[in-house]
Amino acid sequence: MINRKEQIEQTAISLFRTQGFAATSMRTLAQSLGMEAASIYAHIRSKEEILQKVCFRLADDFFTGFKNAVNKPGTVTEKLQAAIAEHVQVITENLAAATVFQTEWRHLSDPYLGQMIQLQAQYEAGFRELLITGQTNGEFELTDAHLTARALLASLNGIARWYNPEGKLTPTEIAANFSQLFLRGLIKDQISNS
Numbered sequence: 001m002i003n004r005k006e007q008i009e010q011t012a013i014s015l016f017r018t019q020g021f022a023a024t025s026m027r028t029l030a031q032s033l034g035m036e037a038a039s040i041y042a043h044i045r046s047k048e049e050i051l052q053k054v055c056f057r058l059a060d061d062f063f064t065g066f067k068n069a070v071n072k073p074g075t076v077t078e079k080l081q082a083a084i085a086e087h088v089q090v091i092t093e094n095l096a097a098a099t100v101f102q103t104e105w106r107h108l109s110d111p112y113l114g115q116m117i118q119l120q121a122q123y124e125a126g127f128r129e130l131l132i133t134g135q136t137n138g139e140f141e142l143t144d145a146h147l148t149a150r151a152l153l154a155s156l157n158g159i160a161r162w163y164n165p166e167g168k169l170t171p172t173e174i175a176a177n178f179s180q181l182f183l184r185g186l187i188k189d190q191i192s193n194s
Contacts, residue, residue: 005043008033012050013096021051021104051104052112058101059119061090066126076134077183083130084182085175087156092163092171099160124149152182 011032015024026047030037044050065086070079091098105116128149134140142148156178169177 008040008043009050009053012047013054013100016051016054016100016104017096021047021100021107048107048109051100051107054097055101055105055108055112055116058090058094058097059116059123061094062087062123063119065090066123070126070130076130076137076139080127080130080134080183081175081179083127084152084156084179085172087153088159088171088175088178091156091159092165092174095160095163095165102157102160124153127152148182152178155182 008029012024012029015029015032019028024047026040027037029047030040033040066083069082069086072079072082074082106113108116128145131140131142131145131148135142135145159174163171163174
């Protein structure tokens with residue numbers, strides 16, 4: 001059983017995902033829950049409060065996954081593969097929230113918008129530093145770490161738009177495929193299929 005606040009959050013996430021944050025009113029949210037519009041304020045202050053919670057929770061999950069990946073023993077190649085797998089896991093385990101996070105974060109107001117932009121830059125920088133480390137130690141061959149990190153993250157984030165839990169590929173298989181696609185372009189020697 002979930003409590004009323006969690007029910008409101010889940011319903012809001014579903015509405016934000018299907019019709020967008022801007023088009024979702026508190027009245028629409030209340031109607032979807034079978035509540036009076038006025039009574040919903042006993043549980044939340046605003047729809048942006050829900051968006052803030054979703055965005056910052058997902059950001060924390062992405063950072064935790066990346067930290068777990070880079071702190072594992074192994075080569076930079078293995079750390080990058082682990083970081084890709086962690087990113088895919090966050091998206092596929094929280095598909096509706098991840099979609100909202102990636103498409104609606106721009107509706108945050110300051111100071112939350114500025115904080116989110118800063119977090120996104122820090123997260124991308126983590127991938128960029130991993131790529132540069134791999135280049136420095138001779139594992140990777142790349143011409144532009146900024147472009148490579150952005151291309152990788154844009155591709156990974158796109159998973160939220162097409163992933164189907166009942167689809168052909170599991171999250172583990174998706175991560176392995178992304179690793180092969182990107183690492184083939186980075187690694188000087190042929191990569192393994194592991």
